[in-house]
Amino acid sequence: MDDQVMELDGHPTWVRDSGGDGPIMLLLHGGMVGSEMNFGTMLPHLGSDHRIVMFDRRGHGRTADADGPFSYVAMAKETAALIDHLDRGPVRAVGYSDGGNLLLDLATTRPELLEAMVLIGANYHHEGLWPAAVETMEQMGQGQTMTEAYAAVSPDGAEHWPVVAEKSIAMYRSQPTWSTDDLRAIQTPTLVVAGDDDLTPLSHSCSLYEALPKGQLAIVPGASHAVGWEKPELLGSIITAFLANPEPSRSMPFLRA
Numbered sequence: 001m002d003d004q005v006m007e008l009d010g011h012p013t014w015v016r017d018s019g020g021d022g023p024i025m026l027l028l029h030g031g032m033v034g035s036e037m038n039f040g041t042m043l044p045h046l047g048s049d050h051r052i053v054m055f056d057r058r059g060h061g062r063t064a065d066a067d068g069p070f071s072y073v074a075m076a077k078e079t080a081a082l083i084d085h086l087d088r089g090p091v092r093a094v095g096y097s098d099g100g101n102l103l104l105d106l107a108t109t110r111p112e113l114l115e116a117m118v119l120i121g122a123n124y125h126h127e128g129l130w131p132a133a134v135e136t137m138e139q140m141g142q143g144q145t146m147t148e149a150y151a152a153v154s155p156d157g158a159e160h161w162p163v164v165a166e167k168s169i170a171m172y173r174s175q176p177t178w179s180t181d182d183l184r185a186i187q188t189p190t191l192v193v194a195g196d197d198d199l200t201p202l203s204h205s206c207s208l209y210e211a212l213p214k215g216q217l218a219i220v221p222g223a224s225h226a227v228g229w230e231k232p233e234l235l236g237s238i239i240t241a242f243l244a245n246p247e248p249s250r251s252m253p254f255l256r257a
Helices: 035-039 072-086 098-109 133-141 144-153 158-174 202-211 232-244
Strands: 002-008 011-017 024-028 051-055 091-096 114-120 190-195 215-220
Touching (some): 011 072, 051 072, 072 098, 091 098, 133 144, 202 215
Antiparallel strands (some): 002 011, 011 051
C-alpha cells in the first residue's frame, strides 16, 4: 500500500493506494472515523483482484478539516475529485454509512464515475434513522475512545475533535433528504447492505433497495451498524461476489425484470 497526500480541490488529502492493474475498488469510510479504522478489519477479506484505493475526507482520519459545515454534497465532490485524479474510468465503490450516503449523490450528479456501488448501513433520509440513533452517535462522539482515535492521527490535534463531532451530528440531524423518486433515477448497479439490527429500520433499507432500478439487497444476520467489524469475512464475500457480477440474470423475477 502506498500512502500519499494529494491535493483534491486545493485541500491536502490523505490517500492510500495498493497500486496494480486491476479494476479500482474505492473504499469510502463512515462518519467521525478515517479509512484505516473503518476498513482495517475488512481488507484481508476483499480478495486480490482489485486495486484498492481509500482516502480520508476533510476533517476525518489523517486529513485536516476545512472551514464550513459537513454535507454529503461536498463529500461527493471530494470523491469525484479523487476519481477524476485517478483517471482510470468508472470505479467500483464501497461506501460505509456516510460513505454510502455520499454515493447516492455521486450516482446522481456524476454517474459516469461509477461502474457499481455497495452501500453499507446507508440511509437516504435522516428521518430513516431510528429515533435514538443520532443521540447514540452523539454520545460516542463525546466518549474517550473516539476522541483518542481522532487525536492519534489527525493533523488538527485533539482540541479540534469537538468541532468535528458537532459538525457531524448537525449533518445527521438534517441530511440526507433524498426521496424514493430521487433514487429511481439512479441507474448504477447497487448492492444495499445492512445489519439486521442497524441504525435504520429494515423497512428503510428495503425501501432504498426497492427504489433503485438496479438494486440488490443483503441483510447480514446477527449484525449491527458495525457489521464490518462484526462479520468482516462474510461481508467481504458478499461484496466481492456482487462486484464480480453486478447485473445478474434472474430466473424467476417479480420485482426486477
